[in-house]
Amino acid sequence: MAIPKKIGVLIGSVRQPRIGDQVAAFAAATIKSQSSSTDYTLHTIDLLAWDLPMFKGPEVPKAIKDPANYTHERTREWSAAISACDGFIFVPCEYNYGYPASLKNAIDHLCWEWQGKPVMFVAYGGYGGGKSVEQLKGVLGAFDMKFTEDDVLLGYPSFEWAGEKVFAGKDLGLLEEENVWAGHRDAIVKNFDELLGLTRAPVIATK
Ligand SMILES: Cc1cc2nc3c(=O)[nH]c(=O)nc-3n(C[C@H](O)[C@H](O)[C@H](O)COP(=O)(O)O)c2cc1C
Structure with missing residues (x-):
């Protein structure tokens, strides 16, 4: 039996x-209820819970081939968490036309742990967070990460709606059958199935 991705x-x-x-x-929830794939497990990686310090080295991650050589225990733990994954669903918001600093900091802590792995994006923002995804693709290109063909961009119906619900972090009811982004479920599943396919392709280190 194949090992789940x-x-x-x-x-x-x-x-x-x-x-x-x-x-x-x-x-x-969309993937678990609608994808016909079964050979996967999903693991939430919450940067708020990880509370990584601001990256201050001392190593340049690209020079670290053995994670045991990271000076900081927290970096070794972060390295193990990312190494364990075969692929990722990045869920970025958009801050000032870019992705948040917390995410850049988390990326910059490591290098080879990301190398060649596939990613799909489920972004959100006033216009769906597309500028954030665009920037991320440039940055993750440093590790030759593979991207699914489409991105899932969840836009706010109006600035007023965002002001009332999003900015205040209110419950958006996204786990209900009918919700503001219910129409994006098919796109999430399509990209996820493609992501799983990319995890099965051989990863070739080119650097
Ligand atoms: C510092 C800051 C900058 C923002 N800039 C943008 C932006 O450029 N485009 C956008 O669509 N939303 C922007 N927003 C609104 C975010 O889309 C919204 O706050 C969203 O909830 C952020 O995701 P989060 O709640 O998971 O942090 C910004 C919010 C903050 C806090």
Whole structure:
């Protein structure tokens, strides 16, 4: 029997309050209820819970081939968590036309742990968080990560709606059958099935 692929669902926001955790739960619930794939497990990677310190080295991660050589215990733990994953669902918000600093910090702690692995994006924002995804693709290209063909971009219906619900981190009811982003479920499942396919392709280190 094939070993199930381990997929990390990475919540990029550490804002309090926030909606990133609800978006991640929506993506995970959609996959579990609608994907016909069975050979996977989903693991939430919450940067708020990880509370990583600001990256200050001392190592340059690209020079670290053996995680035992990271000076800080927390980096070794973070390395193990990311190494364990075969692929990722990144759930980024958009801050000032880019992805949040918490996510860049988490990425920069490591290098080879990300190398060549596949990613899909479930982003959210006023216009769906597309600018955030665009930036992330540039950065993750440093590790030759593979992207699914489409991105899932969840836009707010109006600024007023966002002001009332999103900014205050209110319950958006995303686990209910009918919700503001219910129409994106098929896209989430399609990208997830593609993501799983990419995890099965051989990873070739080119650097
Ligand atoms: C510092 C900051 C900058 C923001 N900039 C943008 C932006 O450029 N585009 C956008 O769509 N939303 C922007 N927003 C609104 C976010 O989409 C909204 O706050 C969202 O809830 C953030 O995700 P989170 O709740 O998971 O932290 C910004 C919010 C903050 C706090």
